[in-house]
Amino acid sequence: MEVLVVGGGPSGLVAAREASIYGVDVTLIEEDKEIGKPDHCAGLVSINGLEKILGNYENVILNKIKNVRIISPMGKIFEINLGKYKAAVIDREKFDLELMKRAEKIGVKILTNTCFNSSFKYKIMINAEGVKARICKKFGLEIPKSIPAIQYDIEVKNYENDLVEIYLGKWSPKFFIWTVPRDDCIRVGTASYDISNPLRLIQRFIEKNPHFRNKEVLRIRKKLYGKIVISGPVSNSSKNNIISVGDAAGFVKPTTGGGIVFGCYTAKIAGKIAALSIINNIKLSEFDRIWKKYYSLEFRKMQFIANIFRNMNEYELEKILYEMYKLGIFNELSSYDMDFQGELISRIIKSRLFIHGIHLIPRILKAYIFE
Numbered sequence: 001m002e003v004l005v006v007g008g009g010p011s012g013l014v015a016a017r018e019a020s021i022y023g024v025d026v027t028l029i030e031e032d033k034e035i036g037k038p039d040h041c042a043g044l045v046s047i048n049g050l051e052k053i054l055g056n057y058e059n060v061i062l063n064k065i066k067n068v069r070i071i072s073p074m075g076k077i078f079e080i081n082l083g084k085y086k087a088a089v090i091d092r093e094k095f096d097l098e099l100m101k102r103a104e105k106i107g108v109k110i111l112t113n114t115c116f117n118s119s120f121k122y123k124i125m126i127n128a129e130g131v132k133a134r135i136c137k138k139f140g141l142e143i144p145k146s147i148p149a150i151q152y153d154i155e156v157k158n159y160e161n162d163l164v165e166i167y168l169g170k171w172s173p174k175f176f177i178w179t180v181p182r183d184d185c186i187r188v189g190t191a192s193y194d195i196s197n198p199l200r201l202i203q204r205f206i207e208k209n210p211h212f213r214n215k216e217v218l219r220i221r222k223k224l225y226g227k228i229v230i231s232g233p234v235s236n237s238s239k240n241n242i243i244s245v246g247d248a249a250g251f252v253k254p255t256t257g258g259g260i261v262f263g264c265y266t267a268k269i270a271g272k273i274a275a276l277s278i279i280n281n282i283k284l285s286e287f288d289r290i291w292k293k294y295y296s297l298e299f300r301k302m303q304f305i306a307n308i309f310r311n312m313n314e315y316e317l318e319k320i321l322y323e324m325y326k327l328g329i330f331n332e333l334s335s336y337d338m339d340f341q342g343e344l345i346s347r348i349i350k351s352r353l354f355i356h357g358i359h360l361i362p363r364i365l366k367a368y369i370f371e
Contacts, residue, residue: 001027001109002278004122006135008035008110011246011267012128013099014053015106015253018271019126024278027122028103029114034226035100036093038225042151042180042189043089044220046338049261050088060094060310062183068333071211073169073314076317082334082358087164089180124274124284127244128267131227137271139242142234144250146227147175149257150198151189153224157216167212168317171205174310179212179255185221188212193256198225228257230306232299233291238284244324245270251291253341254299261339266291285337 005016006028020026023161032038033141044065050057070078104110116135127135134145159181167177172190180187192198205212206220237249245251245267252259273287282289310322326331336344 001025001120001276003027003124003126004029004116004120005108005126005128007097007128007130007246007248008100008112008115009030009128009130009246009263010053010096010099011101011248011251011263012126013108014098014264015126015128015243015245015267015271015274016110016244017099017103018268019275020103020106020108020271022272022275024275024277026107027109027111029111029116029120031113031115033111033113035110038224039092040151040224041090041092042178042187042258043092043182044087044178044180044258045090045260045349046087047085048337049264049339050090053261053264054095054098057088057090060089060090061088063089063181065089065162065164065181067160067163069163069165070321070330071165071167072318074318075211076318076321077211078321078325078330080330080333084334085162086334089182091183094355123241123278124243126267126270127242127248128246128275129233130247130274133248135242136244136248139239140240141244142236142240142249144229144234144252145231146229146247147191147193148198149189149226149228150202151187151224151226152202152220153182153185153187153222154206154220155218157184157218159215167209168321168322169204169314170199172205177202177205187225188217191230228252229259230254232258232303233296236285236288237291238287241284243270243274243284243287253339254303254340255309258339262295266295273361298340298342301345305341305345325344 002025003019005012005028008028016026016028065087066082066085068080129135131146133143137314161181165179171177174193175191177190190201192201229247231250232254233250237244246263247259251262251266269290270287276282277284
């Protein structure tokens with residue numbers, strides 16, 4: 001084979017299809033028995049991103065989102081009406097199967113229940129194995145930093161199917177707890193820098209958070225364990241004849257841990273470069289040059305604001321949220337792109353709000369140096 005793609009998630013499927021468009025022989029292997037399973041994703045994706053990835057996306061969504069509720073560390077509630085649907089909750093199995101169908105249609109050979117081993121012969125490998133890092137370790141590729149995460153699918157008596165909630169403060173230090181409406185339940189999740197913490201955090205939240213308890217939990221349907229990349233992209237995602245994409249290369253928003261949209265955008269570039277490397281002998285390092293040209297500044301801005309957030313104490317978070325409310329920034333959210341957050345971050349930096357974060361710069365620099 002000419003191109004071997006390891007991993008059948010969205011990034012792997014998009015990269016495989018893009019490479020196949022250029023006429024090269026592409027095989028994708030996936031270790032699980034079925035594409036799209038198991039589903040470890042919160043499922044919240046921008047509608048703009050969905051349109052660019054799929055075009056017609058209606059058959060893969062569970063709900064559309066136009067309301068956000070932020071609960072501060074002290075329990076103050078900030079209600080944000082986006083005015084229009086800005087995001088959708090997708091059915092990851094249907095989403096992945098749609099990408100698989102499109103990849104197979106263009107000629108990609110897909111093998112499920114298949115792990116990578118030394119018997120595979122290929123000219124170029126696209127590493128889309130996610131956060132497992134087995135390929136990265138085997139071939140000496142950079143590994144993005146990730147932290148353990150957990151999600152519960154919970155049946156509750158009271159919930160709104162167009163509302164996402166974000167809980168800040170002690171419920172999930174340095175991160176946040178999210179609730180996302182599914183078809184007939186909500187998905188509640190968090191991540192933690194302490195490997196033993198996510199389970200304890202989410203259980204305490206469900207049992208003791210006064211706002212969440214108003215939903216009246218009926219039963220916990222499913223528990224999902226995984227990891228979230230927090231470091232942003234690695235410096236060099238290509239080495240020798242291998243390109244890493246998606247979570248394996250850190251193409252995940254450092255602010256939220258969401259990786260579907262940027263994963264797919266950059267995977268499309270990777271697929272093209274892999275094919276052109278075979279056809280025209282283009283260097284794989286071109287992938288790093290191109291994705292950085294289009295997306296590096298966005299990732300740097302998101303990493304900057306994420307570092308500020310993770311270095312704030314509860315009092316500082318409370319003050320920042322109140323200032324954002326007073327400045328009307330919450331009311332402006334509908335005019336900003338959910339994925340390309342740089343414009344919103346620039347707006348925050350240029351406002352008086354940023355003054356409250358100036359004293360955090362020494363701690364942020366320390367985090368950059370030692371994390």
